[in-house]
Amino acid sequence: MKKLLIVFFVGIGLLAPWIGAIGDEQKPAASGSTFVIGLSPERNIFRQVERYTPLTDYLSAKCGLDVKPKAFTQYKDIIDGFARPGLDGAFLGSFACALAHRKFGAEPVARVEGLDGSSLHHGLLFVRQDSGIKTAKDMKGKRLAFVDSQTVAGYLLPLVYLRSHGIKNYKAFFGETYFAGTHEDVIYDVLEGKADIGAVKSSVYHELADQDSRIQWKLKILSRSPDVPETTFVLRRDLVPSVRTSIGDALLTMHDDPKGREVLKVFGARKFVAASNEEYQPVIDYARQLGINLKKYDFPREQ
Amino acid sequence: MKKRIIIGLACFTAIFFLGGIYIIGTIQKATSTLDRLITLHQVQILREQLLIDVKRTQLDLAFEHTRYAKGIDTVITNVVLMDEEARRCTGCHHDARTTAKIMGLQGDIQTFETALSRILTMRAGDSRVLAEHDRAFQAGGDLINQLTSIVVSTKAGLEKKTQTSLEGIGSMKTLLFVLITAGPILAIGLAVIFIKGITTPLDVIVQATRKVKGGDLDFRIQGLRDEFGEVAASFNEMASSLNEQMRNLQRAEQMKLVGEMAAGLVHEIKNPLTGIKASMQVLIEQGGFGGEDKTVLLAVLDETKRIEALMKSLLDFAKPPMPHPIPVDINNILESTIAFSLPYSSVAPRTPGSIQTVKDLDPSLPSTLADPGQMQQVFLNLLINALDAMPEGGTLTVGTAAGEDRRIKIEIRDTGKGIDEKMREEIFRPFFTTKHKGTGLGLAVSKRFVEMQGGTISVEGNKGGGTVFRILLPAADP
Numbered sequence: 001m002k003k004l005l006i007v008f009f010v011g012i013g014l015l016a017p018w019i020g021a022i023g024d025e026q027k028p029a030a031s032g033s034t035f036v037i038g039l040s041p042e043r044n045i046f047r048q049v050e051r052y053t054p055l056t057d058y059l060s061a062k063c064g065l066d067v068k069p070k071a072f073t074q075y076k077d078i079i080d081g082f083a084r085p086g087l088d089g090a091f092l093g094s095f096a097c098a099l100a101h102r103k104f105g106a107e108p109v110a111r112v113e114g115l116d117g118s119s120l121h122h123g124l125l126f127v128r129q130d131s132g133i134k135t136a137k138d139m140k141g142k143r144l145a146f147v148d149s150q151t152v153a154g155y156l157l158p159l160v161y162l163r164s165h166g167i168k169n170y171k172a173f174f175g176e177t178y179f180a181g182t183h184e185d186v187i188y189d190v191l192e193g194k195a196d197i198g199a200v201k202s203s204v205y206h207e208l209a210d211q212d213s214r215i216q217w218k219l220k221i222l223s224r225s226p227d228v229p230e231t232t233f234v235l236r237r238d239l240v241p242s243v244r245t246s247i248g249d250a251l252l253t254m255h256d257d258p259k260g261r262e263v264l265k266v267f268g269a270r271k272f273v274a275a276s277n278e279e280y281q282p283v284i285d286y287a288r289q290l291g292i293n294l295k296k297y298d299f300p301r302e303q
Numbered sequence: 304m305k306k307r308i309i310i311g312l313a314c315f316t317a318i319f320f321l322g323g324i325y326i327i328g329t330i331q332k333a334t335s336t337l338d339r340l341i342t343l344h345q346v347q348i349l350r351e352q353l354l355i356d357v358k359r360t361q362l363d364l365a366f367e368h369t370r371y372a373k374g375i376d377t378v379i380t381n382v383v384l385m386d387e388e389a390r391r392c393t394g395c396h397h398d399a400r401t402t403a404k405i406m407g408l409q410g411d412i413q414t415f416e417t418a419l420s421r422i423l424t425m426r427a428g429d430s431r432v433l434a435e436h437d438r439a440f441q442a443g444g445d446l447i448n449q450l451t452s453i454v455v456s457t458k459a460g461l462e463k464k465t466q467t468s469l470e471g472i473g474s475m476k477t478l479l480f481v482l483i484t485a486g487p488i489l490a491i492g493l494a495v496i497f498i499k500g501i502t503t504p505l506d507v508i509v510q511a512t513r514k515v516k517g518g519d520l521d522f523r524i525q526g527l528r529d530e531f532g533e534v535a536a537s538f539n540e541m542a543s544s545l546n547e548q549m550r551n552l553q554r555a556e557q558m559k560l561v562g563e564m565a566a567g568l569v570h571e572i573k574n575p576l577t578g579i580k581a582s583m584q585v586l587i588e589q590g591g592f593g594g595e596d597k598t599v600l601l602a603v604l605d606e607t608k609r610i611e612a613l614m615k616s617l618l619d620f621a622k623p624p625m626p627h628p629i630p631v632d633i634n635n636i637l638e639s640t641i642a643f644s645l646p647y648s649s650v651a652p653r654t655p656g657s658i659q660t661v662k663d664l665d666p667s668l669p670s671t672l673a674d675p676g677q678m679q680q681v682f683l684n685l686l687i688n689a690l691d692a693m694p695e696g697g698t699l700t701v702g703t704a705a706g707e708d709r710r711i712k713i714e715i716r717d718t719g720k721g722i723d724e725k726m727r728e729e730i731f732r733p734f735f736t737t738k739h740k741g742t743g744l745g746l747a748v749s750k751r752f753v754e755m756q757g758g759t760i761s762v763e764g765n766k767g768g769g770t771v772f773r774i775l776l777p778a779a780d781p
Binding site (some may be wrong): 041044045046047049050070071073074148176178179180181182185194 | 375376379382383386416417419420421423424425426427428431
């Protein structure tokens with residue numbers, strides 16, 4: 001009997017990798033022949049679909065897949081999307097990217113390089129010119145608009161800023177804090193007086209400032225954070241390697257293709273550059289400064 | 304006819320070309336009208352579809368946070384559809400007023416979408432969320448009202464335009480039917496006129512041919528024009544020629560008959576006449592007759608000689624001797640004939656020198672092949688006639704010259720009483736004479752002899768009075 005038990009457990013031990021491998025079975029795409037790419041609500045979600053559709057159409061043509069964009073209304077939902085079938089890839093901000101990797105093993109593949117040649121951005125804390133707010137101290141009792149709790153520029157960086165100015169319990173410090181949902185909404189909330197202070201990523205701020213001169217004249221930047229990686233394309237962990245390679249190569253080489261360059265021009269980027277997990281270490285460091293455990297990080301709700 | 308054929312073909316071509324252009328133009332116009340109408344209806348459908356999409360989105364918004372709420376993906380899909388519909392709708396208009404209106408509408412749609420995006424992504428306190436909901440709902444309501452107003456007003460206008468367009472197409476259809484019916488009738492009418500224009504003259508020509516074939520050589524075609532007129536003229540010339548040839552043939556037959564009769568008659572009369580003449584001469588020479596008896600005998604002898612001359616002339620005309628042509632100098636023959644003829648005029652002028660003879664003979668006149676005896680007789684006849692025509696004296700002009708086409712021309716001109724123009728055609732007919740004692744065969748024999756030499760003879764009035772006889776003879780080869 002003892003021998004039988006030993007043989008049984010040894011056999012189990014030998015078969016373990018195979019069993020594990022069964023659990024890690026690679027999938028061609030989450031939804032059969034459709035390859036779904038999630039879009040974070042960085043800006044108006046309908047404009048996000050409009051902006052990314054030429055890109056997904058290009059990838060469909062290049063990779064022979066039916067690539068479809070899917071707009072998400074919450075960063076939380078798009079990160080959770082990697083926990084179950086239905087989402088094959090996503091364009092995420094750097095904090096959401098780090099969370100998706102830590103929680104569900106999503107792999108960063110490529111990062112957007114803007115028209116200015118930079119694939120980095122930084123966080124901005126800004127107010128209206130006429131708000132009278134010049135320092136962190138002036139912010140007491142005011143209304144602060146975050147983007148989302150899963151954004152680095154729209155949440156982590158302002159928290160780091162506040163903490164560096166001795167404000168640990170921001171909820172008690174501010175009269176009201178809320179998540180506007182998109183960077184664009186934060187900017188216009190402050191501009192239109194719906195909020196007093198806003199925190200957004202620099203790339204969206206400057207892009208909108210180019211289109212709407214009121215942003216340049218009526219808003220004032222109080223603080224600028226160090227650089228963090230720009231929007232990143234991540235793929236689910238269990239994707240078939242050939243599909244992963246095909247999609248990754250198509251993105252990383254599209255600036256060499258005339259048609260790809262046209263799509264990039266409409267998209268508002270110069271090219272995609274390769275991304276790796278190590279580049280998101282500064283974001284992880286910010287989270288640690290704030291005492292955030294990325295694996296257990298849940299999504300705080302504002303009142 | 305060629306002109307008529309060209310005009311006819313041009314008419315046919317013009318009718319078909321213009322008719323074709325009109326039909327194509329009408330069809331194109333009707334197609335364009337229908338196309339425009341379809342486009343307008345499509346635009347109207349787009350507007351109504353956009354209104355439905357906006358209403359559906361507004362409904363999604365109203366049902367949010369209720370048990371009838373749709374999934375967020377459905378809501379997003381509906382808004383994306385609404386957005387696409389709005390773009391298609393706004394892409395249809397071009398005039399400035401409509402474009403401005405549509406641009407305003409597009410701005411409202413974007414405002415609505417921004418508000419929707421905001422309430423879908425925002426996480427904030429209830430009062431802020433509710434305020435944003437109210438704002439979005441208000442934007443949706445305004446948009447629905449605006450779209451409804453546009454749809455209602457454009458629908459009324461479109462119905463009116465549709466009615467007008469359909470009436471216009473109905474009129475075009477009627478006109479097209481008329482044209483399609485009238486076109487062939489017009490073409491048939493033109494074809495009948497065209498064919499009749501060819502067959503009628505042909506019938507006239509065929510009838511004329513049958514008449515001529517039936518012996519009516521005097522029938523002539525009248526009233527045809529153009530190429531048919533030319534054919535008719537040729538036909539008439541042919542008929543005239545046939546008539547002339549037929550008469551010549553008949554005359555030749557008659558002459559042959561007369562000749563045979565004359566030869567027989569001369570043969571029968573000649574011997575008794577010779578006997579009578581000899582007897583008369585013997586009686587006169589023997590004497591014994593005096594006074595009135597001798598005068599009678601001499602008159603019988605003269606008349607016998609005259610009968611003999613008449614017999615000879617008749618024989619010359621009816622059965623002329625075969626000519627023996629040799630190269631002759633016409634000037635010499637004329638010279639000798641003039642010298643011979645002057646004393647023999649039947650009505651010789653009483654006053655010597657009252658006839659002035661002018662000889663205008665060309666010394667370089669080429670010789671001609673002719674029978675000198677026959678030609679001398681011809682000249683003699685003409686000279687005697689000329690002298691007889693000037694009983695009161697006058698000028699006799701005899702001239703020769705080298706004519707055209709290697710012919711020589713001989714003219715005998717008098718200043719006598721002349722020949723009536725109507726009689727000029729008759730004078731060459733046998734037995735026609737104006738002289739009291741003429742046989743009426745001199746000019747007929749002369750004409751016969753000239754024609755036997757290959758020449759022609761003609762007569763015309765002399766300027767200043769009198770007559771000109773003109774003979775043309777072929778010159779001998781050099």
